[in-house]
Amino acid sequence: MTIDHPAPHSVSPHELTRLAARVGECLRERGRRLATAESCTGGWVAKTITDIAGSSDWFDRGFVTYSNAAKQQMLGVDAGLIEVHGAVSAPVVRAMVTGALAHSQAEVALAVSGIAGPGGGSPEKPVGTVWFAWGQMGNRSVTRRDCFAGDREAVRVQAVRTVLFGLLEYLNAPNAPE
Secondary structure, eight states, rough: OOOOOOOOSSSOOOHHHHHHHHHHHHHHHHOEEEEEETTTTTTTTHHHHHTTTTGGGGEEEEEEEHHHHHHHHHHHOOHHHHHOOSSSHHHHHHHHHHHHHHTSSEEEEEEEEEOOOSOOOSSOOOOOEEEEEEEETTTEEEEEEEESEEEEEEEEHHHHHHOOOHHHHHHTTOOOOO
């Protein structure tokens, strides 16, 4: 499957819907179900997915874990990871994927945690910093960091697009299990 990345401009809801449909086709072909673990996107990924008719065939559930306590309680993210690395970090999104898989019936999970702004940034993690993770049962997870420009809405919509594109890339990687 060829994955065409859109130009870095504002993303329309129609583009996100088409992307979510492609994710659904990919998961359906593999007989897999997805769980999402979202922080800064506040459930926008799950909403985009469930806009697709028939998504219940391949989408199990979404966790909106906006607070650190929710990450710990709902996904089992260790408080020490958050304390040492911060909620917006590779170790935390990796743990969010692990927790989403452990607390769902899904075989595939994604996670997103970031600083959408306008406040909350730091020199090490400026506003627009977002970490992503993708993983499958019995397989390693992959993480990625991006720093997006724009206001809160722009950062969040770019994060939704990126996490869905990243899932397609993860599932279609040459060494991805079938």
